[in-house]
Amino acid sequence: xxPDDRKLVEDVLGNVPGAFERLVREYQGLCxxxxxxxxxxxxxxxxxxxxxxxxxxxxxxxxxxxxALKSWIGQVAYSVAxxxxxxxxxxxxxxxxxDDGLSLLDQVSDGFDLESACADAEIxxxxxxxxxxxxxxxxxLLTLYHLDEVPIVExxxxxxxxxxxxxxxxxxxxxxxxxxxxxxxxxxx
Amino acid sequence: MNTPDNRPPSGKQPADAQRxxxxxxxxxxxxxxxxxxxxxxxxxxxxxxxxxxxxxLRAPAMEPVPFDLTDQIVRRVEAAQTLGERVxxxxxxxxxxxxxVVAVGAVAIYGSGWVSAFVALWPQxxxxxxxxxxLLLGCLGLSLAWQWGGRLLRHHDQxxxx
Numbered sequence: 001x002x003p004d005d006r007k008l009v010e011d012v013l014g015n016v017p018g019a020f021e022r023l024v025r026e027y028q029g030l031c032x033x034x035x036x037x038x039x040x041x042x043x044x045x046x047x048x049x050x051x052x053x054x055x056x057x058x059x060x061x062x063x064x065x066x067x068a069l070k071s072w073i074g075q076v077a078y079s080v081a082x083x084x085x086x087x088x089x090x091x092x093x094x095x096x097x098x099d100d101g102l103s104l105l106d107q108v109s110d111g112f113d114l115e116s117a118c119a120d121a122e123i124x125x126x127x128x129x130x131x132x133x134x135x136x137x138x139x140x141l142l143t144l145y146h147l148d149e150v151p152i153v154e155x156x157x158x159x160x161x162x163x164x165x166x167x168x169x170x171x172x173x174x175x176x177x178x179x180x181x182x183x184x185x186x187x188x189x
Numbered sequence: 190m191n192t193p194d195n196r197p198p199s200g201k202q203p204a205d206a207q208r209x210x211x212x213x214x215x216x217x218x219x220x221x222x223x224x225x226x227x228x229x230x231x232x233x234x235x236x237x238x239x240x241x242x243x244x245x246l247r248a249p250a251m252e253p254v255p256f257d258l259t260d261q262i263v264r265r266v267e268a269a270q271t272l273g274e275r276v277x278x279x280x281x282x283x284x285x286x287x288x289x290v291v292a293v294g295a296v297a298i299y300g301s302g303w304v305s306a307f308v309a310l311w312p313q314x315x316x317x318x319x320x321x322x323x324l325l326l327g328c329l330g331l332s333l334a335w336q337w338g339g340r341l342l343r344h345h346d347q348x349x350x351x
Contacts, residue, residue, distance in 0.1 A: 020266065024259045032254045042252045046261070053262045054269055127245040146220060146246035171209070174216045177242045 001065035009069065012060055024053055030070060031077040033148055034158070037140040038081035038092070040132075048084055052077040067157045074150070074158035078140070085136060093137040093169075126184045130177055138173040141166055219243050 001009075008026070011019035031052050036045040055076050063072050085092050131139060137159075144150040144158070152170075156163045212235075219239030224247075229237055255261075296303075314322065 021259060021263050024262050028258055028262070029254055032258070033251070036251055045252070046255065046258065049258065050262050050265050054266055057266045057270075123241070124245060127242060128250040131245060131249065142246050143249060146243055147249060149224070167213075171213055171216065174239060174242055175212060178238050181238055181241060 001067075001069060005069040006065065009060060009063060009065075012057070020057060023056075027070060027073045028053075030074055030148055030150075033143050034074055034077045034140055035081045037143045038078070038136045039084055040136075044084065048080050049077070052080045055080065068154065070150075071154045071157040074144075074154075075160075078158050081136075081140075090136070092135060094135040123181070123184060127177065127181060130180045130184075134173055134176075138169055141169050142173055145170060215239055223247060 008019065008023055012023055028049065031049050032045065035048045035052065036042070039045055039048060052073075056073055059076070063069070082092060131142070134142070141155060141159070144155050145152070150158070152163050152166050155161075155166050159166070161169075215233075215235045216239050219236045220243045222236070223240050223243040229240060231237065
C-alpha cells in the first residue's frame, strides 16, 4: 500500500468530508472498465459500479494493505460483475479454450499487407467487433492488461486466477484476434 | 514464464514450445511498442498485426465513464449509510420498548411476592438501636436545618443590600 493509499483509506474510515468522493474519482475508471468488459450493458454497468463502491465503503475496514488499493477495489468490482453473470447463467470464459494455442497459430500466416490494414477503418471496426465477441473473462483480461496497464501479478490478485492461467488467456485471445484479423483482411481483399 | 501455456510441458515438442514463445514475445513487443508509440516496422508483419490489435485494445469501443457517476455513487452510499443508521435507531428503540414492557410485566406479576420478601429481609431493630438511630437522625436533621437556615439568611442579605 502506498502512503497516498494509506492516507486515503484512513480519511475514508475517519469520515473526513470528501474522502470517499476522492476514492471514487480515483478508481471509478478501473471499476467501470472491469464491469463493462464483463457485463457489456451500460445500465447494468452503472448499477454494478454503484454496488461495487457500496461494498468498498462497507468493507474498507477489512482492507489490510497486503495488496495495492487499486487491486483490492478491482477485486471487488470483478467479484460483483462475476456474480452478476453467474446469476444470469452467462459463461465468463470460453469452454473451448483448452488448447495450447498451436492450432490458432497454424491458421495464421506472415504474409500480410500491414500498410493497407493500418489505414483501413473497416479493419479497425472489425477488430473491435472481434474483441466484443470474446468471452467476458478474456475481454476483461485484455482490457486490464492493455488499456489499464495493470501488471499480470496484479490482475492475478484482482481475478483470483493463477498468473500462468492469465498469460495463457492473453496469449490465446491475442492469437485468436490475429487469426480473425487475417480472415477479415482476406475477405476484404 | 515466458511460455504462455500454464499446463505442464509434457508431450509438447521443443519446436512447438519455441514457436509459442516467439509468438508470445511478438505479442508483448507489439504491446510495448504501441505504448511507446514507436513507428511500425513493415519488415515484421507479425508484430505489426499484433500492434493493430494492441491499438484496438487501447482504444476500445466502450461507453465512457458517465460524468455524473461519482455523484451517483456518493449519493447512494450516503443514502445507504443514513438508512442503516435509521434502522439501527429504530431497532434500539424497539429493544428498549420490549425491555420496558417485560420489566413492567414482571413487576405486575411477581411484584407482590418481592415486597413481602424485601420486608422479611429488613432487620428488626431493638429498642436500644432505635434510640441511637433516632439520635443520629436528630443530629443529621439539626445539621441540615442549620445549613439551610444560614443559606437562607445569606440569600436574604444579598437580595437587600445596605
